[in-house]
Amino acid sequence: MNKKSVQWLYGEMPGLVARGIISPETERRLREHYGPAEPVRPARLAVIIFSVLGSLLIGAGIILMLAHNWENLSRAARAVLSFLPLALAQGLAAWALIKRPQSMAWSEGAATLVFLMIGASISLVSQTYNISGDLPSFILAWSLLGLPLVYIFNAVTPGLLYLWGITEWACHLRIEDGANAGYWLLAALLLPQLALWMKAGRYQVRPTLLLWAACASVTVAAGVTIERVLPGLWIVLYASLFALMFLAGEFWFREAEGFWSRPLRHFGAGGVLALSFLFTFEWPWHRIGWNHWQWERIHDAPWRAIPDAALGGMIPLAAIVLLVTTVRRKAPLGLVFGLAPVIAALGYCLSSLYESSAPSAGLFDLYLLAIGIWLMASGIRTGKQGQMNVGLLAVTALIVARFFDSDLSFLLRGLVFIALGLAFLATNIFMLRRKGVSHEQA
Amino acid sequence: MNRRNLLLLAFAAAVAVQLAVPAWMIAGRELTMRAGKLFKFKTRPVDPVDAFRGRYVWLGLEPGAVMVPDAKKWRTNQKVFAVLGTDSNGFAMVNRLERAMPAGGEASVKVRVQWSDIYKNEVRIGWPGLDRYYMTEKKAPEAEKAYWDHNVRTNRGCHVTVRVRGGSAVIENLFIEDKPVSDWLNENKK
Numbered sequence: 001m002n003k004k005s006v007q008w009l010y011g012e013m014p015g016l017v018a019r020g021i022i023s024p025e026t027e028r029r030l031r032e033h034y035g036p037a038e039p040v041r042p043a044r045l046a047v048i049i050f051s052v053l054g055s056l057l058i059g060a061g062i063i064l065m066l067a068h069n070w071e072n073l074s075r076a077a078r079a080v081l082s083f084l085p086l087a088l089a090q091g092l093a094a095w096a097l098i099k100r101p102q103s104m105a106w107s108e109g110a111a112t113l114v115f116l117m118i119g120a121s122i123s124l125v126s127q128t129y130n131i132s133g134d135l136p137s138f139i140l141a142w143s144l145l146g147l148p149l150v151y152i153f154n155a156v157t158p159g160l161l162y163l164w165g166i167t168e169w170a171c172h173l174r175i176e177d178g179a180n181a182g183y184w185l186l187a188a189l190l191l192p193q194l195a196l197w198m199k200a201g202r203y204q205v206r207p208t209l210l211l212w213a214a215c216a217s218v219t220v221a222a223g224v225t226i227e228r229v230l231p232g233l234w235i236v237l238y239a240s241l242f243a244l245m246f247l248a249g250e251f252w253f254r255e256a257e258g259f260w261s262r263p264l265r266h267f268g269a270g271g272v273l274a275l276s277f278l279f280t281f282e283w284p285w286h287r288i289g290w291n292h293w294q295w296e297r298i299h300d301a302p303w304r305a306i307p308d309a310a311l312g313g314m315i316p317l318a319a320i321v322l323l324v325t326t327v328r329r330k331a332p333l334g335l336v337f338g339l340a341p342v343i344a345a346l347g348y349c350l351s352s353l354y355e356s357s358a359p360s361a362g363l364f365d366l367y368l369l370a371i372g373i374w375l376m377a378s379g380i381r382t383g384k385q386g387q388m389n390v391g392l393l394a395v396t397a398l399i400v401a402r403f404f405d406s407d408l409s410f411l412l413r414g415l416v417f418i419a420l421g422l423a424f425l426a427t428n429i430f431m432l433r434r435k436g437v438s439h440e441q442a
Numbered sequence: 443m444n445r446r447n448l449l450l451l452a453f454a455a456a457v458a459v460q461l462a463v464p465a466w467m468i469a470g471r472e473l474t475m476r477a478g479k480l481f482k483f484k485t486r487p488v489d490p491v492d493a494f495r496g497r498y499v500w501l502g503l504e505p506g507a508v509m510v511p512d513a514k515k516w517r518t519n520q521k522v523f524a525v526l527g528t529d530s531n532g533f534a535m536v537n538r539l540e541r542a543m544p545a546g547g548e549a550s551v552k553v554r555v556q557w558s559d560i561y562k563n564e565v566r567i568g569w570p571g572l573d574r575y576y577m578t579e580k581k582a583p584e585a586e587k588a589y590w591d592h593n594v595r596t597n598r599g600c601h602v603t604v605r606v607r608g609g610s611a612v613i614e615n616l617f618i619e620d621k622p623v624s625d626w627l628n629e630n631k632k
Contacts, residue, residue, distance in 0.1 A: 079468050090457045121464045129471040130613040132574040148456040152449055177519045
């Protein structure tokens with residue numbers, strides 16, 4: 001049970017005991033079972049946030065000052081100076097590790113500063129010796145040198161910076177047409193720490209932040225690490241990836257409250273909706289499928305087939321396994337979003353077989369309409385206003401998009417827009433009223 | 443060993459590696475600066491700004507193309523080694539391209555294949571490791587302007603000196619009208 005619920009329960013208990021619903025003995029045993037329910041003190045959170053922000057600002061300031069470039073110093077002096085910011089940050093971090101090992105503010109702040117100063121140091125050496133060119137290697141070296149800080153300081157900010165670094169590295173290598181599938185191994189280096197944090201409490205700030213960042217990073221990386229040997233593979237890959245995120249969120253993070261504490265679920269759902277909307281257009285389905293194999297890309301470098309096969313095989317497979325479990329558990333929401341990879345694969349096959357984009361785009365018109373209506377209906381039924389509005393938004397986006405494709409008159413378009421606006425207002429007022437009534441009844 | 447000591451030990455190891463990387467970079471470059479063979483490269487015009495690493499003059503080294511026996515062997519973006527020699531005017535030239543660093547300590551620089559012309563049997567190359575000369579924020583724009591003025595077709599008074607040892611290369615100085623750029627800027631103050 002999460003802390004808010006425990007607090008609520010503890011608030012209720014004196015009344016329950018007074019009315020004789022539970023005995024004082026039961027109250028005591030319940031308190032023993034759930035333990036203390038301390039609220040997170042906002043003051044402490046503020047200190048942590050400001051210590052990280054402070055480190056980021058100081059670090060950025062030092063990097064800028066170094067970028068200013070002192071020409072008057074001798075090469076030897078500059079070489080020594082380039083160690084200075086890093087050594088100072090490391091000294092501060094060592095002090096924090098010895099004297100303030102329990103303070104999250106010190107750990108996060110000091111580890112962040114060291115991470116940034118590693119980059120500053122390497123940059124300064126590069127500047128002194130006019131080293132240039134290999135930006136990806138610089139970013140990769142920087143990220144890898146910063147990675148141990150996550151484990152040693154039990155800090156999430158270096159983890160976020162590391163994720164940024166390896167994503168940036170993968171993107172740069174894509175531009176240079178180099179091999180970047182190693183991203184997945186690099187990202188996996190964060191998994192042990194994530195597992196430790198989740199074991200200690202999966203809804204705490206650190207794992208939640210890392211998961212949000214990981215969702216974003218993996219979304220970018222999936223696109224830049226596939227080698228485009230099989231055109232259109234991204235369609236199935238992304239549909240599977242977002243469905244996988246959503247289902248994993250539904251399975252392992254059910255009890256969290258609020259939007260921000262469920263990164264996998266909400267990133268995945270947003271991804272499936274945005275992607276399904278894209279797939280209702282015809283352009284993603286042009287010239288894809290096995291008739292358009294990029295032989296010359298494999299001919300030059302046969303390894304290119306490996307990341308495509310591994311990613312295109314494993315992610316959809318994992319998504320399907322979770323989907324099957326969802327069907328067994330009879331969780332309708334999971335089924336609605338989890339079907340995305342199946343529909344995408346179907347659309348992919350249709351486009352490949354018939355060399356036509358209309359059937360696949362039409363398939364996604366239907367799918368998005370179904371998701372929208374289902375979200376709306378179930379939102380209204382269960383009194384979840386947010387869910388209802390997301391459903392309404394999906395249907396509206398679909399209608400608007402198809403409208404611009406068609407040659408209907410302005411009068412008719414205007415009328416439909418007004419109708420959609422009214423639907424938004426009416427359903428929301430209806431929901432608010434119903435909530436008001438239920439409050440009054442209670 | 444308790445958890446705290448283990449963490450401290452791990453941190454000490456991390457610190458050592460973090461310091462070793464810039465130290466290694468410095469050591470390698472210093473060695474090249476001292477023991478490397480000196481080459482003079484002709485230049486050609488280019489420019490921009492790298493906000494992250496401060497101001498510098500963007501250099502374009504010559505030669506930008508190399509004649510090869512079979513241009514089909516080289517593909518775009520491939521990283522190769524240009525084995526260096528000196529022409530009759532004392533400027534650097536590329537004797538041949540190699541896929542791996544040549545054995546026997548021949549002076550060579552890592553270059554990137556831009557594209558290959560299979561009709562002329564010519565490979566266009568870029569010099570990604572030797573394309574920046576760092577200066578102060580104030581001086582870089584002035585130097586850049588001087589570099590530009592001396593890299594037009596009628597006036598080619600610029601060159602760069604590079605120290606090369608094995609496969610490692612470091613820019614030593616940028617010359618305008620045969621003077622180091624800082625001296626040239628001092629003499630030509632407006």
